[in-house]
Amino acid sequence: METPGIPAIEAENVECGYEGRVVLRNISFAVSPGEVFFVIGGSGCGKSTLLRHLIGLNRPTAGAVRFFGQSFVDADLQARRHLLKTFGVLYQSAALWTSLTLRENVALPLTEYTRLTAREIGDLVTLKLAQVGLTGFDHYYPSEISGGMKKRAGLARALALDPSIVFFDEPSAGLDPITSREIDELILQVRDTLGTTCVVVSHELASIFRIGDRLIMLDKTEQGIIARGRPVDLRDSCDDPRVRAFLRQDSHLLHPPLRPIPAKTL
Amino acid sequence: MAEPTQVTNACVQARTTGDCLRIELCGRWKITEPRPSFEELIGAQLPERIELTMDAVESWDAALVLFVVEAMRWARAHGMVAGFSALHVSVRAMAEQLVLAEASRKAPAPAPGLVTQVGLASLDVWRKTREIATFVGECVLAAGRLVRQPHRFRWNDCLSEMQKCGAMALPIVSLISLLVGLIMAYQAAVQLRQFGADIYVADLVGLAVVREMGPMMAAIIMAGRTGAAFAATLGNMKAGEEIDALETLGIAPVDFLVMPRLVALGVMMPLLALYANLLGILGGMFVAKSVLEIPPAAYWVETQSIVDLSDISTGLIKAAVFGVLIGLSGCLRGLQADRSAAGVGQAATSAVVTAILLIIVADALFAVVFNVLGL
Numbered sequence: 095m096e097t098p099g100i101p102a103i104e105a106e107n108v109e110c111g112y113e114g115r116v117v118l119r120n121i122s123f124a125v126s127p128g129e130v131f132f133v134i135g136g137s138g139c140g141k142s143t144l145l146r147h148l149i150g151l152n153r154p155t156a157g158a159v160r161f162f163g164q165s166f167v168d169a170d171l172q173a174r175r176h177l178l179k180t181f182g183v184l185y186q187s188a189a190l191w192t193s194l195t196l197r198e199n200v201a202l203p204l205t206e207y208t209r210l211t212a213r214e215i216g217d218l219v220t221l222k223l224a225q226v227g228l229t230g231f232d233h234y235y236p237s238e239i240s241g242g243m244k245k246r247a248g249l250a251r252a253l254a255l256d257p258s259i260v261f262f263d264e265p266s267a268g269l270d271p272i273t274s275r276e277i278d279e280l281i282l283q284v285r286d287t288l289g290t291t292c293v294v295v296s297h298e299l300a301s302i303f304r305i306g307d308r309l310i311m312l313d314k315t316e317q318g319i320i321a322r323g324r325p326v327d328l329r330d331s332c333d334d335p336r337v338r339a340f341l342r343q344d345s346h347l348l349h350p351p352l353r354p355i356p357a358k359t360l
Numbered sequence: 361m362a363e364p365t366q367v368t369n370a371c372v373q374a375r376t377t378g379d380c381l382r383i384e385l386c387g388r389w390k391i392t393e394p395r396p397s398f399e400e401l402i403g404a405q406l407p408e409r410i411e412l413t414m415d416a417v418e419s420w421d422a423a424l425v426l427f428v429v430e431a432m433r434w435a436r437a438h439g440m441v442a443g444f445s446a447l448h449v450s451v452r453a454m455a456e457q458l459v460l461a462e463a464s465r466k467a468p469a470p471a472p473g474l475v476t477q478v479g480l481a482s483l484d485v486w487r488k489t490r491e492i493a494t495f496v497g498e499c500v501l502a503a504g505r506l507v508r509q510p511h512r513f514r515w516n517d518c519l520s521e522m523q524k525c526g527a528m529a530l531p532i533v534s535l536i537s538l539l540v541g542l543i544m545a546y547q548a549a550v551q552l553r554q555f556g557a558d559i560y561v562a563d564l565v566g567l568a569v570v571r572e573m574g575p576m577m578a579a580i581i582m583a584g585r586t587g588a589a590f591a592a593t594l595g596n597m598k599a600g601e602e603i604d605a606l607e608t609l610g611i612a613p614v615d616f617l618v619m620p621r622l623v624a625l626g627v628m629m630p631l632l633a634l635y636a637n638l639l640g641i642l643g644g645m646f647v648a649k650s651v652l653e654i655p656p657a658a659y660w661v662e663t664q665s666i667v668d669l670s671d672i673s674t675g676l677i678k679a680a681v682f683g684v685l686i687g688l689s690g691c692l693r694g695l696q697a698d699r700s701a702a703g704v705g706q707a708a709t710s711a712v713v714t715a716i717l718l719i720i721v722a723d724a725l726f727a728v729v730f731n732v733l734g735l
Contacts, residue, residue: 179392192700207392210426217429217458218391218422224461225454233468237700256391256421287450288421 100163102127102259102291103148108157110140110147116155117143120318123310127258128289130281130305132325134297135312136340141295142186144312145263148293149183150174161259179207181259182252186267188244190236196223196247197232203254222250226280242273249280260284262294266301274298278305299343303329311337370395370423379408383431386416389424398430410435411443414451428455488696495692498614499622506619518620525586526628530635532585533578537636540573541565541643549651558652562662565644570667574637575629575675576723579682582629583715587690590621591711594694595704603695613695622687629683630676637675674735678726682719689714 101124108121117140125131133141146152148159150166159166161177169177182203190199200219204210210218223229226246236244245265252260262281266274278301284290296302302309302325309328311321313336321328321337329341339348368387375382381402389395402410412431417424428444428451435442444452472480506513548564594617597603606613641663648654690711697707 193702204391209394210391214426217426217462220461220465221422221425221454221458224457229461229464230466232465237698256423287454 104160106158108154110143111155127291129307130292132302132306132309133295139312139314145295182257183261184248184252186263188248192236195233200251200254226250242269259291266298372396381407381410383412385414388418389420391423395423409441413446425454502614502619514620518624521621521624537639538643541640545644545647562659563666566663566667569640570637570671570675575633575679578632578636579719583686587686587711587715588708590690591694591707595697595707599699618691625683625687629679633679670735685718686715
């Protein structure tokens, strides 16, 4: 599927919206194979909306999304099914199926999309769970494990078919710094072993600087991309104060600090 | 969609040099595509040693790891020396990780024995009984608070629930009551006509509908419609920690969520039952006119002569009690629900089953009590 020179993901003038309300317009970017690409921005700027439109949960109102040069938006049912195999998604809440054990959760994509024997599927699930550090938790139900473990299990499920692209929606939301770091390392490990392209929707600055190759930043008022480039470059030398403020975690670049009101005026 | 033509699928080439079987892996290994199997390749051969190389592999994923693991297992089972050092370091790492994980996998805990299961079930019954008693107690206390401080009651919620469980249920109640009246009249007509007692269809339908079927059918519809909705709503609120948020604010969930629903159902059920009575009688009237050719006026007069106020009021008392029972079981099951999607579904099912059971038991008790009281 991978041909040199063709981006893994290409969005061209994508317009996203729900029921006539446009949230993002003119979104264009390309992600090279093997890149860890971040989509960042403040709360409510449309990061998750963009993700939903990229992975086909919502249809962009305009524009094109291509995976390895193949159009996803207009693909017919069979082509779409083929493209669905090329990417995995780790949802914000991990979205594990609560009625299935972790083993069954990871095995479902394999039984659906491969003709492997039960033994081979068993081996693969064991491998995937071991890769995310969940050996021994095969028979647990999602309700019996912690949030961090759910994220790992969700990652194992997203990786079940060894997809060329993995989308991560806020992978470290609600996790402690150590677990969050472990998830970052898992993302890098996935990229380094199989050359997987990783698209991470996040606003965790630590993760962005630790593992991000490139990023785009979305903004609510602009309804689009306000910056693109390498995280360090943007932090140090972006012209847009909003980008610098975000990446330096310094709101004073945007608003003057609040001064205490002198007591005598009260 | 056509695959790019230059793709060479996963394949292997085996060459024997002396005692050593060299297996060269080549092509693109993809888990979603077919791949060679090691066991088919090796067949009945028993080389001294095997060596795997992957220089001709274009791309790989877990499919290749599976092949390598098969080779490892085969080598171990046959006590062979196997050389994997020519493989990519990540492939070896993943294969070893799988073999290690396999070894440290625990079997699922065995199911508990019969005695343990009976014991656990008994404890569960005891726990549930206590929960029900606590819940009913809390509702009684909340009702006391409602009488003492009516201004603190959530009247708006109650009105909106009344609309949902009362007005919005009218179409389904109409249809089912009309059909029940129709069916009863039809069954009765066939029998009574043999004795020339046609007009008594009105007596039979009138009494049965007003005393029994009206309240009962309305209650069963409400159990399926509103009881399940209460359980699902409260179950979802529990899963979303909304109930916890109420408790940490010091607001009793029973006051805030349960009482408005109980009052709404308790008030609306008698009204729905009254409406169901009317529709049931109309259904009977329709059959009497079309099958037995009894004029509607005669049917109405006959109905009036046999159904008196005590019949109607016993029906309405029952309906109010059924309403409270449906509300109680719906809210109780909702508050008991597990915090998961499956838990909410189970709560809704359990709410309907509990409500119908309670309705039938209560109806049986009413039959005895009203008989004793001569109503």
